[in-house]
Amino acid sequence: MVTALDWGLGHASRLSAAVSVLRRRGCAVTLAGCGRSLALLRADHPDLPWRHLPSFSPRLSGGRRQWPIILAQVPWFLFCVAREHVLLRKLVKAELPDAVLSDNCYGAWHPSVPSFIITHQLHPHVAQGCPKWVERVVSQALCLMVRRFDGCLVPDIRIGGLSGDLSAPVPKGVRAHAIGCLSRMALAEGPPSETEVEWLGVVSGPEPQRGMMERSLIDRFKALDGRRVVVCGRNPTMRRDVTMVKGVEVLAYADADKLHTRCWCASRPRRSTWLNGCEIRATGCDKNAYICENLILMGELSFLLLLLASVIAIPLLVHTSRLRREARQRNTITKMCNHLFPGDKMGFAKDEVIGDMKKLTSGRFSEDELLDYYLKIKGLQMIDLNSLNDSDIREFLMEPTKIRLHYQELVSFYEKYLTQPQAKGQSAV
Numbered sequence: 001m002v003t004a005l006d007w008g009l010g011h012a013s014r015l016s017a018a019v020s021v022l023r024r025r026g027c028a029v030t031l032a033g034c035g036r037s038l039a040l041l042r043a044d045h046p047d048l049p050w051r052h053l054p055s056f057s058p059r060l061s062g063g064r065r066q067w068p069i070i071l072a073q074v075p076w077f078l079f080c081v082a083r084e085h086v087l088l089r090k091l092v093k094a095e096l097p098d099a100v101l102s103d104n105c106y107g108a109w110h111p112s113v114p115s116f117i118i119t120h121q122l123h124p125h126v127a128q129g130c131p132k133w134v135e136r137v138v139s140q141a142l143c144l145m146v147r148r149f150d151g152c153l154v155p156d157i158r159i160g161g162l163s164g165d166l167s168a169p170v171p172k173g174v175r176a177h178a179i180g181c182l183s184r185m186a187l188a189e190g191p192p193s194e195t196e197v198e199w200l201g202v203v204s205g206p207e208p209q210r211g212m213m214e215r216s217l218i219d220r221f222k223a224l225d226g227r228r229v230v231v232c233g234r235n236p237t238m239r240r241d242v243t244m245v246k247g248v249e250v251l252a253y254a255d256a257d258k259l260h261t262r263c264w265c266a267s268r269p270r271r272s273t274w275l276n277g278c279e280i281r282a283t284g285c286d287k288n289a290y291i292c293e294n295l296i297l298m299g300e301l302s303f304l305l306l307l308l309a310s311v312i313a314i315p316l317l318v319h320t321s322r323l324r325r326e327a328r329q330r331n332t333i334t335k336m337c338n339h340l341f342p343g344d345k346m347g348f349a350k351d352e353v354i355g356d357m358k359k360l361t362s363g364r365f366s367e368d369e370l371l372d373y374y375l376k377i378k379g380l381q382m383i384d385l386n387s388l389n390d391s392d393i394r395e396f397l398m399e400p401t402k403i404r405l406h407y408q409e410l411v412s413f414y415e416k417y418l419t420q421p422q423a424k425g426q427s428a429v
C-alpha cells in the first residue's frame with residue numbers, strides 16, 4: 001500500500017516512480033490518498049485499486065512571511081496525522097498489505113506491518129525568517145514521528161547530498177537510507193522534432209504560491225522566442241485542458257512522457273524537480289530556495305574542485321611526462337654508449353672521447369652536450385637505420401644535436417672520429 005502527502009504534486013510524482021519500480025518487480029500495489037496527489041497516482045496507474053485516505057493539506061500565505069501561518073496550522077497538522085494513523089489501521093485490517101510505503105505521511109505507519117516513509121526533511125527549514133529554536137523544535141517533533149517507521153528512505157544520491165543539511169546528520173534512532181533520485185521523467189532520445197518545446201515551465205505546490213508562480217512564468221515566457229509551454233500542476237483529471245495565454249501554451253497537467261523534451265526548464269526549486277535552465281525563486285519558500293542554493297553551491301564547489309585539481313594535475317602531468325622523457329633519453333644514451341664503446345664498462349673510452357672533444361672545442365660545451373653530439377654523429381655513421389629495430393635509438397639519431405661546431409672544429413672532429421675504420425660487430429643494433 002502506498003500513499004503520498006497532498007502538498008502539490010511533487011510528493012506524488014516521485015512516489016509514482018517508486019510504484020513503477022515495485023510493479024516491475026512483481027508487487028501488487030494498492031493506492032491510497034486524497035486530493036491531487038491521489039489523482040496523479042491514479043492517472044499514472046489507472047489499473048491499480050485505490051482507497052481514500054485523507055492527509056494534511058496545508059495552505060501558504062501570499063506574502064513573504066510564511067512561518068507564522070505555517071506554525072498556526074501545527075495543531076491541525078497533528079490532528080491530521082492522528083486521523084491518518086487511525087484510518088490506516090482500518091485499511092490495513094481490511095486490505096492486509098505486506099508493507100506500507102508513504103511519502104511524507106507521518107501517520108501512515110503500523111506496529112505490525114513494515115512501514116517506510118520517503119522524506120528528505122529530517123531537519124526542515126520551516127520558512128524564511130523563522131527563528132532557529134522553532135526549527136529545532138519542529139525537527140525534533142518530526143524525528144519522533146519518523147522513528148515510528150521501520151525505515152526512512154531519503155530520495156537523494158547520498159545522505160546530505162543534494163538535500164544538504166535537510167537530511168544530514170541522521171538523527172539518533174532514525175534508520176535512514178539513501179535510495180537515489182526518483183523521477184517520472186527520462187532522457188529524450190532520437191533527433192529533436194520541429195514541434196519540440198523550447199521553453200518549459202513546471203508549476204507545483206500549494207496555493208496561493210502555485211498560482212503566483214504560474215502567473216510569473218507566463219509573464220516571463222511571453223518575451224521569449226520558440227514554443228513555450230507552462231504545465232500548471234492542477235488536477236490531473238484536467239490534463240486535456242490547453243489554453244493560450246499571451247502566446248504561451250498553458251496545460252493544466254501533462255503526462256510524464258510529454259515532458260521528455262530537450263528544452264530550458266524553469267520551475268520552483270523543489271526537491272522533486274531538476275533545475276535545468278533558469279530559476280525563479282519562490283517567494284517565502286525557504287526549504288525550496290535552500291535546496292536550489294545548495295544545488296547551485298554544489299555545482300560551484302564541483303567547478304572549484306575541478307579547477308583546483310586541474311591546477312595541481314596539469315603541472316604534475318607535465319613534470320611526469322618530462323621525467324619519463326628524460327628517463328627514456330638516459331636509457332637510449334646508455335644503449336648507444338654500449339654500442340659505440342663495446343666492452344667499456346668503466347667508461348674510460350667514453351671519458352677519453354669527451355676529454356679530446358673538450359680540447360677540440362676549447363671547453364665551450366658541457367660533457368652532456370659533447371656526448372650528445374658524438375653519439376648522434378658517430379651513430380649515424382655506425383648504425384644502419386634501415387635494419388634498426390629500436391624506435392628509441394632511431395628517434396634519438398634523427399633529432400638535431402644540442403650544439404654546433406665551427407668549421408675548423410668540424411674538420412678536426414671528422415678527421416679524428418669519422419675516418420676511423422668500422423669496428424667488427426658494430427654494423428647494427
